[in-house]
Amino acid sequence: MVPVSHYLLLSVVLFSLGVAGFLIRRNVITVFMSIELMLNAVNLAFVAFSRHLGNLDGQLFVFFVIVVAAAEAAVGLAIIIALYRTRESLSVDDLDSMKL
Amino acid sequence: MAALFYIVAGVAVLAALSVVLQRTPVYSALSLIVVLCSLAVLYLLIGAEFLAVIQVIVYAGAIMVLFVLVIMLLNARRETPGDRSRLAPLLGAPLLAVFLAEFFFVIVKQLPRGSESSAAPLDSGPAAIGGLLFRNYVLPFEVTSVLILVAILGAVVLAKKEL
Known part of the structure; x- marks a missing residue:
């Protein structure tokens, strides 16, 4: 049986990679995918603690996180499409204001 | 079991690195799919079967x-390096290292070797999850449906031709 701390360490590493991607990437879609990576790292921590504490609530939280991530992806990608129509660019340097 | 965990965890970390380092967005997306699938395998290993299925679907x-x-x-191509200052990565890398070290320290300190869970394996099938969802978490579940509805409407409005 793998100790729960190894799951948590993996979760922290994935979260840090998500933060790094969010900061260094210039393409807005890749930045968005880095956010998904962070959400998944947190999900892994939820599941690991759920197993560690013998409580199913953690897994339910993961369901809610997945639902919110789906809603976020739908709205966020729609915003990206709307911005691309007016700016003709996907670089975050050009997308510095939300006003169309 | 343990060996499988370390193999899959290694695949997940490598794929996550690839998500961050690839300059072409579609490569990042494909790497992210690898991360998500390896996380599903980890959920299977930890005994969250239903969650693993939901993760993949x-x-x-x-x-x-x-x-x-x-x-x-949007025909997203390889990103071109911007003319921004290099200050952000230079300052960010040490901060990220501090963040990682802090978490590693806390996790190793709080959960030393041998503090393995004594909890019995959970029944995390659809029946148990559904029972909990509709008994203890009815209100969040209903709010979630409103959220999804708003997201659908928002996406449709935003993606319309003339905004």
């Missing part, structure tokens, strides 16, 4: 398809 299936479709729709 909803995340790797639905959400990532949306990402790949948008990447193709």
